[in-house]
Amino acid sequence: MDRIANAFARARAANRAAFVAYLCAGDPDFDTSLAACRALLQNGTDILELGVPFSDPLADGLTNQLAAQRALAGGMTSARVFELVRRLRAEFPEAPIVFYTYYNLVFSNGVAAYVRAAHEAGVDGMLTLDLPPEEAGEVEAACTTYGVKTVFIVAPTTPDARLPKIADAATGFIYYVSREGVTGVRAEVAGGIGEAVARIKAHTALPVVVGFGLSTRAHVAAVAAHADGVVVGSALVNVIRDHLAYRVAIAPRLAVVAADLAAGAVKMG
Amino acid sequence: MPATADTSAPLDRFSLPDAGGHFGPYGGVFVPETLMTALEELGAAYKAAKKDPGFQAELRHHLKEFAGRPTELYFAERLTQHCGGAKIYLKREDLLHTGAHKINNALGQALLARRMGKQRVIAETGAGQHGVATAAVCAKFGFECVIYMGAVDMERQALNVFRMRLMGAEVRGVEAGQKTLKEAINEAMRDWVTNVRGTHYILGSALGAHPYPMMVRDFHRVIGAETKEQLRAREGRLPDEIVACVGGGSNAMGIFFEFLEEPGVRLVGVEAGGRSITRGDHAARFEGGKLGVLQGCKTYILQNDDGQIELTHSVSAGLDYAAIGPEHALYRDRQRITYAYACDDEVLESFQLCSRLEGIIPALESTHALVHGLKRAKAMRPDQILVINLSGRGDKDVNQVAKMLGVTLG
Numbered sequence: 001m002d003r004i005a006n007a008f009a010r011a012r013a014a015n016r017a018a019f020v021a022y023l024c025a026g027d028p029d030f031d032t033s034l035a036a037c038r039a040l041l042q043n044g045t046d047i048l049e050l051g052v053p054f055s056d057p058l059a060d061g062l063t064n065q066l067a068a069q070r071a072l073a074g075g076m077t078s079a080r081v082f083e084l085v086r087r088l089r090a091e092f093p094e095a096p097i098v099f100y101t102y103y104n105l106v107f108s109n110g111v112a113a114y115v116r117a118a119h120e121a122g123v124d125g126m127l128t129l130d131l132p133p134e135e136a137g138e139v140e141a142a143c144t145t146y147g148v149k150t151v152f153i154v155a156p157t158t159p160d161a162r163l164p165k166i167a168d169a170a171t172g173f174i175y176y177v178s179r180e181g182v183t184g185v186r187a188e189v190a191g192g193i194g195e196a197v198a199r200i201k202a203h204t205a206l207p208v209v210v211g212f213g214l215s216t217r218a219h220v221a222a223v224a225a226h227a228d229g230v231v232v233g234s235a236l237v238n239v240i241r242d243h244l245a246y247r248v249a250i251a252p253r254l255a256v257v258a259a260d261l262a263a264g265a266v267k268m269g
Numbered sequence: 270m271p272a273t274a275d276t277s278a279p280l281d282r283f284s285l286p287d288a289g290g291h292f293g294p295y296g297g298v299f300v301p302e303t304l305m306t307a308l309e310e311l312g313a314a315y316k317a318a319k320k321d322p323g324f325q326a327e328l329r330h331h332l333k334e335f336a337g338r339p340t341e342l343y344f345a346e347r348l349t350q351h352c353g354g355a356k357i358y359l360k361r362e363d364l365l366h367t368g369a370h371k372i373n374n375a376l377g378q379a380l381l382a383r384r385m386g387k388q389r390v391i392a393e394t395g396a397g398q399h400g401v402a403t404a405a406v407c408a409k410f411g412f413e414c415v416i417y418m419g420a421v422d423m424e425r426q427a428l429n430v431f432r433m434r435l436m437g438a439e440v441r442g443v444e445a446g447q448k449t450l451k452e453a454i455n456e457a458m459r460d461w462v463t464n465v466r467g468t469h470y471i472l473g474s475a476l477g478a479h480p481y482p483m484m485v486r487d488f489h490r491v492i493g494a495e496t497k498e499q500l501r502a503r504e505g506r507l508p509d510e511i512v513a514c515v516g517g518g519s520n521a522m523g524i525f526f527e528f529l530e531e532p533g534v535r536l537v538g539v540e541a542g543g544r545s546i547t548r549g550d551h552a553a554r555f556e557g558g559k560l561g562v563l564q565g566c567k568t569y570i571l572q573n574d575d576g577q578i579e580l581t582h583s584v585s586a587g588l589d590y591a592a593i594g595p596e597h598a599l600y601r602d603r604q605r606i607t608y609a610y611a612c613d614d615e616v617l618e619s620f621q622l623c624s625r626l627e628g629i630i631p632a633l634e635s636t637h638a639l640v641h642g643l644k645r646a647k648a649m650r651p652d653q654i655l656v657i658n659l660s661g662r663g664d665k666d667v668n669q670v671a672k673m674l675g676v677t678l679g
Contacts, residue, residue, distance in 0.1 A: 054576075054577065055446065055577040055578045056446070056451065056578050058301075058455045058564065059301040059462065061459070065445060072577065078576070103562045104561045104570070104572065104576045104578070105575070105577075106576075107567075108561050108572060108575070109574075109576065130300055130565075132299075132300065132302060134289060134297075134298060134305075135297050135298060135299055152302070155303035155305075157304075157306045157307065158302060162305065166302075177302070180303055180463055180465055180466070181462055182459045182462055
């Protein structure tokens with residue numbers, strides 16, 4: 001079963017871009033995080049991008065750094081992240097879950113063992129932020145063996161000459177980072193997204209999602225016109241940050257925010 | 270058991286790293302996609318500059334006139350008498366402008382940045398020596414300069430923060446994590462990802478993604494080349510042993526490189542043993558680390574069972590880092606370079622000893638090499654020669670040492 005491809009197909013059939021929602025696993029604690037992910041998946045989220053907390057997330061802005069710190073302080077480990085996925089998988093058998101992670105977590109105890117454990121927990125895909133295709137052979141092989149899809153990034157600085165290499169390495173979807181920089185909420189949507197997506201699509205039949213800096217329904221709508229999927233992360237993480245003193249409010253609030261953002265993913269015309 | 274290199278064939282030091290930046294199983298390029306093209310451009314620019322006699326001549330000119338090369342190879346007579354063994358020579362990188370070997374690399378990369386048309390330079394710093402060197406070359410060449418420094422390091426190296434600001438650099442404190450060198454590198458990389466088109470990142474050690482470990486090593490090779498020539502002129506032979514401290518490992522690779530293929534010269538890198546070799550209390554990657562990937566390269570890293578990076582500790586901010594340069598990992602596998610460590614209390618003792626006997630106040634980082642070097646000298650014969658790389662001066666450390674000795678200043 002290819003949950004990722006199915007999710008894109010369902011969205012396309014409904015004339016929508018897939019709504020991809022990011023949260024950091026275990027932020028701020030295991031139970032709240034489980035409820036938060038559940039709220040997203042029940043409210044218009046097509047793909048759950050689950051951040052695996054790492055001590056040194058160098059591609060992330062402050063919002064996601066603090067989320068990872070909260071999760072680690074709350075006792076998240078690899079085993080607990082897998083447990084969170086297992087619990088979600090049991091409740092949402094069709095929902096694609098994609099890890100958003102850093103390579104040391106995948107590498108340190110053996111790539112194959114890690115990918116296998118991720119697959120057994122119910123993970124569908126992996127995006128490893130600091131792993132370019134040049135170094136990804138071991139991950140690609142393990143992902144092929146265990147049926148986990150790979151996701152790779154294209155940046156505004158990526159020249160056309162690199163696109164075939166990236167397209168070859170990816171099996172799940174391509175993630176276009178819409179701006180140079182780290183993750184985080186921005187006021188404006190970056191320019192040139194339509195051209196960039198077209199440039200990527202010249203090299204791949206895989207879906208192309210766009211993320212980094214998108215936070216409002218209007219942002220989602222603007223990007224949905226050009227892409228197969230729209231990623232929102234920091235704006236959701238900020239809901240957690242804003243309710244740390246009253247954690248039971250996090251899931252209900254995320255339900256409202258996610259439903260509103262997902263509604264923006266409908267393609268116009 | 271981590272992967273180890275094939276040890277059957279001798280290494281050709283000039284063949285490393287490979288085109289992808291690998292030193293055997295170590296090194297490589299592990300960065301977000303946004304930086305891949307910048308690193309490729311940097312690699313190409315460096316390759317061209319390396320072959321360009323004009324670039325090399327200009328670098329030599331600035332190394333002489335601005336930095337003060339060559340540095341002396343100084344016979345430490347009283348330390349030699351004190352130890353009663355091998356003749357001890359100190360390679361006086363501490364005499365360089367801005368106080369440490371770091372200026373060699375900062376000058377090289379600044380010339381490269383200018384050649385690439387970059388207007389803005391960023392750097393990380395731990396002890397502040399690389400930050401000061403970068404601030405100085407940015408002032409000299411007219412670059413906008415931003416230095417990232419952990420908040421804890423800013424406190425223990427307040428003098429260097431002020432020096433950087435005097436030279437026009439903006440020093441940005443980093444409050445994340447344990448607020449030392451590793452977090453400063455994370456923040457510098459985030460800046461670079463954001464401003465990559467107009468900014469050059471002057472990474473300060475033989476670390477990170479390719480081409481940095483190779484390029485930084487090359488800019489420091491002058492240390493070993495001078496040492497070889499100076500010792501030949503003075504003693505008519507090679508040294509028996511060379512000792513250097515290893516944080517990322519740039520001063521060590523710089524002095525070792527020239528001797529890698531001289532089997533009679535023993536090479537020893539000295540890591541920071543901190544309070545003791547207990548998790549979180551040290552920065553000796555070869556004592557408690559395992560293979561991993563951090564901040565651009567694959568190497569030995571202090572980490573927990575899950576792959577989260579461990580806290581580190583050292584009395585010296587410049588050695589207080591969880592990863593070691595990838596080239597060191599390879600030469601350790603090949604048993605060409607051996608590694609030892611020195612603990613904080615020994616460092617404090619040798620810091621005072623060198624000051625009192627030689628009238629030279631060493632940087633706390635370089636004092637790690639002294640600690641081990643003095644032990645080795647005692648075990649060696651008087652007809653043997655030991656070179657210690659005195660990579661930096663200790664002026665920056667006197668406040669901290671005074672505090673540790675319970676002395677109140679002014």
